[in-house]
Amino acid sequence: MSDAVLKDARTISSLVAKIGAVVGQRDRPLAFMEVCGTHTHAIASAGLRRLLPKGIRLVSGPGCPVCVTPVGYLDHAVALGSRPGTTLCTFGDLYRVPSSHGSLELLAASGGRVRIVYSARDSLDVARERPSEDVIFLSIGFETTTPTIAAVLEEAEREGLANFRILVGNKTIPSALRAIARDPETQLDGLLLPGHVSVITGWHVYRFLADELQLPAVVSGFAPAEITRAILELVQQATTGRAEVVNQYARVVTAEGNRVAQDLVDRYFEPADATWRGLGSITGSGLALREQWARRDAGRVDIEFPEPEEPAGCRCGDVLKGLIDPPQCPLFGTRCTPDAPVGACMVSSEGSCAAWYRHERLGLELPGRADTQQGG
Ligand code: SF4
Structure with missing residues (x-):
């Protein structure tokens, strides 16, 4: 073991x-939600849940973009991709997520043109290679990703790439947090705020959590020691009745965020209502292309697709609200695994079901043994 690891x-x-000393014995554990999928994986891979005292319950939130993308978005994408002369470009995680009656993977297997890209910019190369085709980038993600998509739109405009469009599924985190924090079912005692998203938004956008909802909140980095320090801050606030937003990731997160990125997003997008898997429709929690860029909006193509159907038995919605831990889903580890996922939370590398499957299964008796869970 190196000196750094030992330290x-x-x-x-x-x-x-x-x-442990601060939290003491409690009738109900303090429930803290980590909002970001990268935190979810950092917590799981470091085994932090097992290290923390029983008086703490860490629940995962809606911070995995693929997980919160609703089935209806995928149905829409599959319908667009089924048209002749269309190529869809998508990030790999979305490729395997079940839609109501198939997936992008199945569309490709049955002859549809679907290209997996590693960045939004790669889809511009596809549009250049196939000038006679309608090339549609499946645009999902939070504040961290959206500026890169705006930059791609800027490039398409500059170059006059008329065959490039996007299907907008981008979402914004603060409104979702407000909805979750206000939901009486969730009973949260604090929030571990997303580090990467906060680099763009700044931490001031979360002040409502403390000022209006009296919830402690900490912006944290991703190293296990940083996360543990953030949890200590949350425990100290929660046990003393304080509610503040504390920025413990000050080396990259400022109060106001990245103004250049915010302005770029603002040029192309405006706030819109959005549907989140498991959370439903949340006012102002998504983005839409401004009217000026309607020609870039694949969502305006006149096309029909079926009424969305969630995968039978999947409890992604309850996982995303922190109401259950993944092993409490009866399909976890049996009918639903990373190799054969039923729901989005098991597909994405940032999904909490995938994180639990990879890192937290040891000691669990599958399927879904209730007495091994940390709460629910
Ligand atoms: S284990 Fe699978 S089926 Fe169950 S909630 Fe997670 S993704 Fe859905």
Whole structure:
């Protein structure tokens, strides 16, 4: 073990001891939601849940873009991609997510043109290669991703690439957090705020959590010691009745965020209502292309697609609201695995079901043994 790793282990151990001393014995564990999919995986891969005292429950939130993309978006994409002369470009995670009656993967297997791209910019190359085709980028993601998509639109405009469009499914985190925090079912005691998203938005956009909803909140980095330190801050606030938004990721997150990226997004997009898997429609929590860019909007193509149907038995919605831990879904690890996923939360590398499957299954008796869960 290197000196750095040993130092980190000692830091985490000391922070966990402090958390234990502050949290004490409780009738109900303090429930903290990590909002970001990268935090979900960092927590799971470091085994932090097992290290923390029983008085703490960490629940995963809606911070995985693929997981919160509703089935209806995929149905829409499949319908667009089924038209002759159309090529869809998508990130790999979305490719395997079940739609109501298939998936992008199945569309490709049955002759549809679907290209997996590693960045939104790659889809411009596809549009250049296939000038006679309608090339549609499946645009999903949060504040971190949207500026790159706006930059791609800028490039398409500059170059006059008339055959490039996007199907907008982009979402914004603060409105979703407001909806979750207000939901009486969730009973949260604090939030671990997303580091990457906050680099763009700035931490001031979360002040409503403390000022209006009296919820402690901490912006944190992704190293296990940073996350553990953020949890200590949440515990200290929650046990003393304080509610503040604390920025512990100040080396990259500022109060106001990245103004250049915000302005670029603003040029192409405006706020819109959006449907989130599991959370339903949330006012102002999504983005739409401004009227000026209607020609870039694949959502305006006149096309019919079926009424969306969620995968039978999948409880992604309850997982995304933190109401259950993934192993409490009866399909977890049996009918639903990363190799044969039923729901989006098991497909995406940032999904909480995938994180639990990869890192937290040891000691669980599958399927879904209720007495091994941390709460629910
Ligand atoms: S384990 Fe699979 S079926 Fe169950 S909630 Fe997660 S993704 Fe859905």
